[in-house]
Amino acid sequence: MPERETSLLGEEFDRYRRTLLAEVVAPGPAAVRRTVRLRRRKHLVAAATAALALLTGPALGYAALHEPAPPPGPVDPTPSVTVSPTPSGSASPTPAPSAGSGSPTPIPPDGRISRSQLLATPVTLPAWRAGPGCPTAGVRLTGDGREGTNHLLALAHGDVDSDGAAETVALVRCALGTGGPQQVVAFDRDAGGTVVTVGRVVASTIDRPQWLVAVDVRDDGVVRVQVGDIHPGGGWPGEWSQRQWRGYRWNGESFRQVSGPTSFGPNPHQADVAVTATDLVLTDAPDGSRTGSVTIVVRNTGDTAVAYVALRLDLPSALRPDGAGWAVCRNDPGTTGRPVTCDLSRLDTGKERRLTLGFRAAAGAGVGAGTAEVDVRPMDEGFDFLPDVGPADNTTRIGYR
Structure with a gap:
């Protein structure tokens, strides 16, 4: 161009x-x-x-x-911009959580411990009421109940702390002589697999219950313990004990009873009788024999009626039962020899029976002066002796002369 x-x-x-x-x-x-x-x-x-x-x-x-320029055409107006108001209280929308966000729920440790595992693992137990005679820290449970050891009697499993995994509940006895205190203890495992003690469910007491019989765990986590009012031994058979099932639940800090009875009624196989007696003073009879009588009071001071009471007088064999006072006896005292016994019939609680029992020494029988023991013992319907709550007042001593 x-x-x-x-x-x-x-x-x-x-x-x-x-x-x-x-x-x-x-x-x-x-x-x-x-x-x-x-x-x-x-x-x-x-x-x-x-x-x-x-x-x-x-x-x-x-x-x-x-060429002449055409007049400029109209200019499109600037469109208005509508701004959505920001919701109050939120600077920006909260994003939806992603599928992989957050920490996964930890899996609770498995606290199901077998009998062999528990016997092979040192454990810590809550303190025994018997004191240092029963070990508690870092000790092994035993399966044979050797003296001075913690004897493993029974096991049960269940989710007692509501964490979704089972724990182990053990019935343990501190073996002292033929008996010893008992307690039910809950065990678990920590995240590292170590056996740890959760807590004591219940323990035997000097009063009641003296005996822990069995243990199990319900589906809702309640630990059930069968308890007996009196521990067997010392002439007390287990079938005489009253038994109850009591339920205990973990509240995050300790076990508390949530079901079952909280006390025992009077045990029909346990009684409390007492005796008092006067001295026996002999006097000369016209036929040359010597006679006298002793006054005996038998009381039922316990909470239950007693079917029978056995009365025993350990006097010299030369002194034989004499007089109508012996008619109260269900047996024949004259045939019992030494000591002389008299079986008394039912004695209700709070009641007493007063007896005047005569004795005679034949002419020429040498009966000097001395002391003798008078003793009473409660019996059941089968004439089996019952343990007495307060045995100290079952016996008294009298003089004779």
Whole structure:
């Protein structure tokens, strides 16, 4: 293209731009953003159009540039922008938790411990009421009840602390002589697998219950313990003990009783009788014999009636029962030899029986002065002796002369 035509074309473009810009109203922000988006799409089209105009020829291009410019058309108004209000109290929406977020729920340790495992593992037990005679720290339970050891009597398993895993409940006895105190203890494992002590469920007492018989765990985690009022031994058979099932639940700190009786009624096989007696003073009878009597009072001071009471007088064999006072006896005292015995019938609680029992020494029988023992013992319907709650007042001593 000749240099003059190029110069004229540039002048025409400058004049057109000055005229057009004076008439154009500046678009708003929305128009600007729209123009930016459209500019790139129109750039190639504008470039192609300009090239085509130049190729058509200088005359055509020049004439087109000198035609009057059309009045500028209306400018689209800037669209208003609607902003959604931010909810109060929240700076930004809370993202939904991802599937892998958060820590997994820890699996509780398995506290099911077998008998052989428990016997092979040193454990710590709650303190025994018997004191240092029963070991507690780092000791092995035994299966044979050797003297001075902690004897494992029974096991049960169940979820006692509501953690979703089973624990172990053990019935243990401190072996002292033929008996010893007992307690039920709960064990578990920690995260490292070590056996740990959860706590004591219940223990035997000097009063009641003296005997822990059996243990199990219910599905709801309650530990059930069968307890007996009196521990067998010393002439007391186990079938005489009253038994109850009591339930205990773990509250996060200790076991507390939640079901079953809390006390025992009077045991029909346990009694409390007492005796008092006067001295026996003998006097000479016309036939040369010597006679006298002793007054005996037998009392039932216990909580239950006694079917029978056995009275025993350990006097010299030369002194034989004499007189009508012996009619109260259910047996024949004259045939018992030494000591003389008299079986008394039922004695209700709080009642007493007063007896005047005579004795005679045959003429020429040498009966000097001395002391003798008078003793009473309660019996059941089968004439079996019953243990006495307070045996100290079952016996008294009298003098004779």
